[in-house]
Amino acid sequence: MLYRVAGQFKTSYKADYALFPVRQDAWLLAFILVLAFVVFPMTANEFAFRALLIPVLIYSLAALGLNILTGYAGQLSLGTGAFMGVGAFACYKLVTIFPGMNIVVAIALSGFFSAAIGVAFGLPSLRIKGFYLAIATLAAQFFLVWLFQKWAWLYNYNTSGAIQVPNIDMFGITVAGPNATAIVQYYFVLALVCVITFFAINITRGRIGRIWKSVRDMDIAAELVGINLMKAKLSAFFVSSYIVGVAGALFVFLWRGAAEAVLFDIPLSFRVLFIAIIGGLGSILGNYLGAILIVALPVILSTVPRAFGLPISPSMVEHLNIMIIGALIITFLILEPHGLARYWAIIREKLIIWPFPH
Secondary structure, three states: OOOOOOOOOOOOHHHHOOOOOOHHHHHHHHHHHHHHHHHHHHHOOHHHHHHHHHHHHHHHHHHHHHHHHHHHOOOOOOOHHHHHHHHHHHHHHHHHHOOOOOHHHHHHHHHHHHHHHHHHHHHHHHOOOOHHHHHHHHHHHHHHHHHHHHOHHHHOOOOOOEEEOOOEEEOOEEEEOOOOOHHHHHHHHHHHHHHHHHHHHHHHHOHHHHHHHHHHHOHHHHHHOOOOHHHHHHHHHHHHHHHHHHHHHHHHHHHHOEEEHHHHOHHHHHHHHHHHHHHOOOOOHHHHHHHHHHHHHHHHHHHHHHHOOOOOOHHHHHHHHHHHHHHHHHHHHHHOOOHHHHHHHHHHHHHHHOOOOO
16 A cells, blocks of 8 residues: 555666666655654754764664675675774874864775775685685784774874874864764764765666676676676775775764774674674665664663663673674574565565555
């Protein structure tokens, strides 16, 4: 009923391959954008911005970068956290060396530093793949975190070894630093995430996206039909690392406010990987669904028992969070490897053919 497609005729290939072949999809996206840009800022408090809305957007962006590499191009990576760190430290050096630089330009440029490092560590993908490539990216994870700790120039020789985000203004409004308000940072992150997501949707639906999928499904066959494997794999590493680097800059400058090298260690890489797996590899929507679940789960575990008068310690919340996430990953890998995005696709198909059962 809600997804009735009667009367929505396609008279050309262009219309058939449109971004929204079903009109209700565009209405649903418009509704979500209204919620994000209007309803949430009017109703959310400081806690909701800091604990839910902003981290969901940033983790979604990081998972999107990983998903392009793993879900679309089929290249396994366990170094997402380190590439986020490259983006964060690069952005920090840019705003400290060039204090008058626009924050948008600094974040955009920081992604290129991460992309360059990602391509360098992606070179082994030309000769190895699968588990061995994952080990190579894991080595990149350990090496980069060690470099963040030992190269004092990256954090301006601070005795604490941490980077501190200064107050950064744009058009007279403080968007980053201790004086920035949560709602301003939320709008800033939301706008950047929307732009990058639009870019990712279009690139994955186009010629480059089809090349990545062919390499993912069978790289030997792709090479036989004329696809340049080196160009395809390195382009996937470049785009993925760029998005992850931007997410790392937002992670520190628009949410955390300060960061040490240990923040980008292997647990962060695994968290982004869990979001991609639970949300659904090879899906743009899955990144947001997985991030909502992963970010909201600890908040739910800490608030719901207390609402019923059941005291629960923070350590217990952390243990329950890890146990539930592990169980969810096993469940999805067995029952539905395509994650939450596949469940939404099934619901959508049912709505389109409703009330018919077939």
